[in-house]
Amino acid sequence: MGNCGSSESAAAVVASNEIDKQLKLEQKNIQQNIKLLLLGPGETGKSTVLKQFKLIYGEGYTANEKLAFRTTILTNVMTCTLSLINAMDMLKIPYGFDPTTVTLPTTEEDDDDDENALTEDDKVRDDRGSAEEVFENENEYEPDQEKKVSDRMALIESEIPKLENPMAKYAAKLYKRAGGRNRQTGTGPDAAKVVKSHDMSFGISPGETLPDEIVNAVEVVWKDAGIQYCYSRANEFQLVDCCGYFLNRAKEVCNPEYNPTEQDILNTRQMTTTVSETRIMVEKKIFRIFDVGGQRGERKKWAPYFDDVDAIIYLVAISSYDQVCLEDSSTNRMVESMNLFDSICNHPLFKMTEMIVFMNKIDLFKEKLEKTPISQYFPTYQGPNTYESCSEYFASRFIALNLFPEKSIYLHFTWATDTKQIKAVLAIVNHSILRGNLTKAGL
Template sequence: MGGCLSTTGYTLVVTEADVALHKEAEKLLKEASARLASQTKVLLLGSGDSGKSTVLKQMRLIHSVPFTPQEIETYRQLIFMNLTNGMGAVLEAMIDMHLTVSEDNLPHSELILKAMDEGTDIREGQPYPQEYLHPLEELWKDEMVQHAVARGNEAAIPENLSYFFPSLQRLFAAGYKPTEQDVIYCRARTTGILETVFKVKDQRGSETELLMVDVGGQKSERRKWIHCFQDVTCILFLVNLSGYDQCIVEDKTANQMQDSMTIWDSICNSQWFKRTSIVLFLNKNDLFEKKIHNSDIRKHFAEYSGETDPAVGRKFFQKRFWDLAHRSGTKDREVFVHVTTATNTRAIKIVMRAVEGKLEPMSCLVHDG
């Protein structure tokens, strides 16, 4: 049976189905509220080329959140553009470096630059065009191209070229599907907000949800929207350790490490994150350890005095970030520092287990005001 609610000139009949629907809605709202209360929310931040998206992809592998067939296909298409646009970036940088490819490679250079300018891509299921394989192989072997790649810090040349180009035959083979490592190394600019949920163990060993939020783009507008994330449990901030001598994509005159420090300073000393724990990843340590022997930190940070010792270099940058985090007198701020190589799944798994062990769900956190 149903019930009747009467008002002047109008009768509303409430059926048993309506009551059941209302109860079901209330139940779902309670469950959603409880899930949000027990959810750990982590905000991924860092300057361009810091490795944020790589960490997020590693988290999917670590927590068995597989890439869908459609995602794999999307990465396959992106990798082709990584090849053409990456080589195109090298060829454009060579102009400023006053370097020229060999005469035999000039036609190949024109083909790749045209592909980049026209945004040449491939459709779903379409094999990589074979007419690009030989030109890319020959350009990669070109002596002046290798000189330009070695000077990549001057022009924000993608670091994944050294991973993909030695495997061109594999990538252009019929039926090619990206491996997990291919996906890890694939570069795609993050735009908008990307949220991914993982099942993890909290400090008490109970299963909880970890929501990782990757915010990309709109660097200049950050101050207008950053307050929307004031309820996060933790900020995971990534820095490219090897970026101390590199420019940023948007501005060839700006230093990547200085840019990271500026963003870090604004986040750590923001009114919105006074009580928020921050995890600092000094990332791309593998590249840093190779680079420090050939690129003097003192050319970019005059106060550095550690010669070419990687340990001293890491300690120097760690202190710089630590001092900025406590610049406004917040001595009790929690900052956890980890030295990482985001492309190394095993190493990231160990580090992320340590990070997850420090996190608590939002219901366990106390915020002022």
């Protein structure tokens, strides 16, 4: 009996030592791991930042992974072209419409009677086609899902204003005279019909290529003057930012021998509908980076990942100040970003969490400012329409949402597809995160 008791006691000591060893190992792992969340509304560049992490700090993409992106690029080419074709009907723009050659009528009467303004491509048959829906929301909006920005903001703009656009109005008149939907003739509308004939019901399969007929039609559609005018009004409908990048090179990227470059991969767009975890070693620390879908319907998946977060990178598409949400055509995207940031930044769980804001897509922001003053959409802004002044305005509005005096918001202006620029920003961000992690550990 004595020997049995001694044996059990020894076994208990061994088990206890193993538990202690495991606890120490887990504690060491916790100290070595950095949990980082990429948050923000849809279309802000979260997945692009994750790609940059992999390219800069990870092993990048293998040859097979690069080839897999060909499918995504072909999908982008087709969906962008179809979006433009559908938007031509939604915005009522006739094919061949070139605003640079148009002299607007001086009176309403001249506008009604000016048949001479029609080009040969505009003179098409009457259209009695069905009024099909042009766009359908991919996610249903749950009204109680988001909390609103609090009343401390004196004024927050919630809707895209109805701006008078004489050129758009005139284009719509020519569209109506030309017959409207489906029956326009000429190289542009004929090519559009070819593109629409390609079955995209099941998307594009890995290894699939686009027929030459479709690729040629895509090129014709993209070069049409009316399509280019439609593209200049892309803020009025849903179109991904990579549209011009890939359609300008449609023949190249649709070639069966085409091999995507890293820059091409950074510019691809694929809606994130799952939560992905990527592990990357940065300065002997393991960064566990979680990329989650930003559309409203995806945000209910965020909650399980809120525990033990070391840092949050919140992305804002600063260029979206004149756009509306995919799920809600009455809400300005920048306002949506503010609403969501308010709820995350001031969440009790994140009171002491490192909060980093990327005001992203500054390249597109600078382009838009040249033709669209932000005061048209944010009347509270009364300053000059310069990049420096306008970017500072939006930065101050986000920083003002923070309710915790002891909490700092680290804000950076970024161009996520520019590896050189984002590499410099990420170096600063990673240093800040690691410093904060040491502080929390009492080191």
